[in-house]
Amino acid sequence: KAGVTQTPRYLIKTRGQQVTLSCSPISGHRSVSWYQQTPGQGLQFLFEYFSETQRNKGNFPGRFSGRQFSNSRSEMNVSTLELGDSALYLCASSPGLTGTGELFFGEGSRLTVL
């Protein structure tokens, strides 16, 4: 089985721009969750989707949004980028709900905001 795939792997943006990141979960997994990873804050939960519905959202501003498609693929969008948005964004899929704890992570999309 192919693992979780995230694209793009690396990207550089400037302040004020917007970015869209994509995540393809493991085949058959219906739950996708997103995390922001930084050296200072570790892994912070962004949101979770299950069967195209957002079930949970972390404490991030409204500039961070996401969606899930009928094939379980997910995208997250960050608008009006700020320098502090520079981070590794990780996507994880799960065969059941995220709370089961069995998460399979992608390699991440490293975003640099200049």
Place this chain on the structure above:
Amino acid sequence: AQRVTQPEKLLSVFKGAPVELKCNYSYSGSPELFWYVQYSRQRLQLLLRHISRESIKGFTADLNKGETSFHLKKPFAQEEDSAMYYCALSVRRRDDKIIFGKGTRLHILP
């Protein structure tokens, strides 16, 4: 409030010495806890979960509800154990998500 605390950002241990990575949690419900590991240039992956009570790569972790802890232990450290370790708490009541600690970088000294 639900919270996972890993008090050490960096832990350096000599090869062959015992390892203990500390994790404390705060949760009013029945906790489900996990350890995730990220080796250099690899994906974050599940190491073990408390309900399975397994030993993975020589690591064990016991849930202590009285001390609200889930420390990760290994009797004899190996160089390949050098990695970033995250403790995680599953929140199932009303919400359904995983809360991660900030992580501990384990550095095994030769």
